[in-house]
Amino acid sequence: MEEKNKYSIIVPTYNERLNISLIVYLIFKHLRDVDFEIIIVDDGSPDGTQEVVKQLQQLYGEDHILLRPRAKKLGLGTAYIHGLKHASGNFVVIMDADLSHHPKYLPSFIKKQLETGASIVTGTRYVNGGGVHGWNLMRKLTSRGANVLAQTLLWPGVSDLTGSFRLYKKSVLEDVISSCVSKGYVFQMEMIVRASRKGYHIEEVPITFVDRVFGSSKLGGSEIVEYLKGLVYLLVTT
Amino acid sequence: MKHVVKILTLVVAVSAFWVALLQTSVIPPSHTWLLPIYFIVSLGCYGLLMVGVGVMCFPICPEEALLLQQDIKEAKEYLKGRGIDVGSDF
Numbered sequence: 001m002e003e004k005n006k007y008s009i010i011v012p013t014y015n016e017r018l019n020i021s022l023i024v025y026l027i028f029k030h031l032r033d034v035d036f037e038i039i040i041v042d043d044g045s046p047d048g049t050q051e052v053v054k055q056l057q058q059l060y061g062e063d064h065i066l067l068r069p070r071a072k073k074l075g076l077g078t079a080y081i082h083g084l085k086h087a088s089g090n091f092v093v094i095m096d097a098d099l100s101h102h103p104k105y106l107p108s109f110i111k112k113q114l115e116t117g118a119s120i121v122t123g124t125r126y127v128n129g130g131g132v133h134g135w136n137l138m139r140k141l142t143s144r145g146a147n148v149l150a151q152t153l154l155w156p157g158v159s160d161l162t163g164s165f166r167l168y169k170k171s172v173l174e175d176v177i178s179s180c181v182s183k184g185y186v187f188q189m190e191m192i193v194r195a196s197r198k199g200y201h202i203e204e205v206p207i208t209f210v211d212r213v214f215g216s217s218k219l220g221g222s223e224i225v226e227y228l229k230g231l232v233y234l235l236v237t238t
Numbered sequence: 239m240k241h242v243v244k245i246l247t248l249v250v251a252v253s254a255f256w257v258a259l260l261q262t263s264v265i266p267p268s269h270t271w272l273l274p275i276y277f278i279v280s281l282g283c284y285g286l287l288m289v290g291v292g293v294m295c296f297p298i299c300p301e302e303a304l305l306l307q308q309d310i311k312e313a314k315e316y317l318k319g320r321g322i323d324v325g326s327d328f
Contacts, residue, residue: 021322025313055322131299144292208299235242
């Protein structure tokens with residue numbers, strides 16, 4: 001195996017001063033013999049996330065941890081675009097900073113990509129070996145309902161549309177992200193649906209999703225409306 | 239082709255088939271008239287069944303929460319020893 005691949009891990013943060021150091025530690029623990037960099041896009045967290053990141057840079061080196069802050073909260077989609085501009089790897093990993101995405105799965109993403117040559121490897125919670133912890137019945141119900149609706153209407157070819165733990169070839173991410181306009185949950189769905197329509201090779205690996213802050217990802221009425229609007233938007237534009 | 243066009247094409251094709259059935263009276267027209275209702279009802283049943291089975295067989299991973307707690311503890315100890323601020327108070 002040639003050691004020329006480099007993985008840029010983009011982690012958008014907002015008030016994650018504790019989680020960011022935990023996630024950095026876990027990334028270093030689980031990614032050995034791999035060339036990688038962690039790009040932290042912090043949206044002006046008032047809790048001192050950036051100070052902690054600077055401490056981490058001292059410990060792990062500024063070539064491994066890049067802090068690319070923005071002045072204020074500007075949304076997830078643009079955070080990825082911002083991080084992407086500073087990425088020097090040929091692969092990009094996108095993950096959440098709140099530890100619902102565990103870095104221990106990174107090697108399986110990389111392995112899957114190397115085995116299949118896929119353009120995108122996406123983490124799925126809905127297959128054998130995957131799973132979710134910390135969701136109540138209502139959350140499971142809306143998640144399943146949303147998924148069945150999307151599978152029936154969009155035929156996306158992937159089992160978990162709204163998961164956001166993914167590995168992309170850098171060029172593919174640049175291509176797909178430029179045509180995405182949605183926000184929040186719908187953004188993740190739009191990314192994978194557009195990639196699928198463009199004919200990119202997408203593979204899946206099982207991941208587990210631990211919701212530590214109970215109910216933090218609960219879906220309210222307005223989110224459901226946004227989701228349905230997103231679904232219709234994707235129906236008529238992709 | 240936009241996806242909505244694909245779905246509409248499918249709908250038109252099925253409707254055409256239905257109209258053809260009505261015209262040719264292969265099966266009694268009184269039955270044919272009810273077919274769209276059967277179709278919608280079965281589509282609804284399919285959706286409910288998929289959601290129901292999905293919720294019942296929802297993959298869960300309580301053990302992962304414990305493993306994560308261990309990882310967090312380990313990370314905190316390591317980082318604290320190296321001068322990283324891991325106080326959670328903010």
